[in-house]
Amino acid sequence: MPERLYDVVIFGATGFAGRLVARYLAHRRPRPGVRWAIAGRDPKKLRELARELARELEEPEPPILVADSHDPVSLEAMAAQTTVICTTVGPYAHHGAPLVAAAVAQGTHTCDLTGEPQFVRRMIDAHHAEAEARGVRIVHCCGFDSVPSDLGVWVLQQAARERLGAPCLRIEMVVEAIRGGFSGGTLTSLGNVLTEAKDPQTRRILGDPYALAPGAPRGPDRGLQVGVRYSEAAGAWTAPFMMAGINERVVRRSHALLGLPWGEGFSYHESMRAGPGLRGRIRAGTLAVGLGLISVAMGTPPVRRVLQATVLPAQGQGPSEASIEAGFFKIHLYGWLEPGSGERIEVVVRGRRDPGYGATACMLAESALCLATDPLPERAGVLTPATAMGGALVARLDATDVQFEVLDAPTQG
Ligand SMILES: NC(=O)c1ccc[n+]([C@@H]2O[C@H](COP(=O)([O-])OP(=O)(O)OC[C@H]3O[C@@H](n4cnc5c(N)ncnc54)[C@H](OP(=O)(O)O)[C@@H]3O)[C@@H](O)[C@H]2O)c1
Structure with missing residues (x-):
């Protein structure tokens, strides 16, 4: 250049x-x-x-x-x-x-x-x-969606090769804890996705778990979690995670761009922890219904406009400085060599400050610096954070606001 x-x-x-x-x-x-x-x-x-x-x-x-x-x-x-x-x-x-x-x-x-x-x-x-x-x-996708998921999987697979001698065929990501808000721009973008979903071609893309890996062999994943589900790995009931629709597909695109090194049967799933027992199950159900209602409201432009003119932030507005500072996230990735096998690898990704704004500003700015100045894999095209920057971006983020940790003693299960 x-x-x-x-x-x-x-x-x-x-x-x-x-x-x-x-x-x-x-x-x-x-x-x-x-x-x-x-x-x-x-x-x-x-x-x-x-x-x-x-x-x-x-x-x-x-x-x-x-x-x-x-x-x-x-x-x-x-x-x-x-x-x-x-x-x-x-x-x-x-x-x-x-x-x-x-x-x-x-x-x-x-x-x-x-x-x-x-x-x-x-x-x-x-x-x-x-x-x-x-x-x-x-x-x-160089913000909260989808850097923690995409690089979390990348880190987990490196660790699996080093510690277990092979990559994991199944990975599950569970959002353990999160505190953050929304800006008007994010709500408008979300609403626009839901409005565009009325077009049949767009609906096909949004319904296809492998939509971002065109031409590559399809794996076993069938679609997004819609209701409650018990996660054996997390030991808790889970609800759908709002960002799974983009994150899961970005991870599958990374796998396709790398040439399917984790196996054609590679499977990836995201959800949000609600908690154990009956209380956890009820909470998961409430979260799932709440997410459904938000989607309906944001996908109906007149309703969205009224909400953004009254209770929700308008374009250009977002969480206060104090709430950005008070925000955080913690996600947990569990990987298995074979589905159902006991041996597993665990990675925790932690972020300081509001995931969509404080931590996202860090992830996007560090991505820009990484693309401009770091030695990177010889790969070009429409890429994902992991395939474009991989370890170079992990190293940058580890030194700033988003840390990736491979657990020394993963739990068995
Ligand atoms: N992935 C994540 O984690 C994450 C997190 C946060 C935000 N986002 C996404 O980031 C985007 C921005 O969000 P936001 O809250 O910052 O929205 P925003 O406050 O509405 O900002 C939008 C920006 O676009 C500019 N703009 C609008 N029309 C333009 C045009 N015709 N030409 C050039 N610039 C134009 C605006 O310029 P003016 O300043 O002149 O109005 C403004 O600077 C959204 O798509 C949101 O979903 C993603």
């Missing part, structure tokens, strides 16, 4: 998530060395943000680039100036496609926060082959 003016440009820097990413990069980027700029559609908002960041850091203002997600000329001009574009302009199904096209045309890597399976599938169909041929890494 020819020398570019910038290493990383944050596109959408004036939005709720974008400001957190810009602030993370402003404070925590290595200095000297990383050349960065903020970008967006509104020059006035960008100038205000640049002034704010300069005041906080007692540094010169970061440079500003103006581009609109629907103006391909402005996107290509932005892409031509940087090694990596880190974009928080969503919903990605509305705004993301022209940027990916511009990045592939200009040989620029991208990372983003999408959790929209139908958008990722469209980008795979439209751009994977060309991006691969041009050596461009388009890395979707």
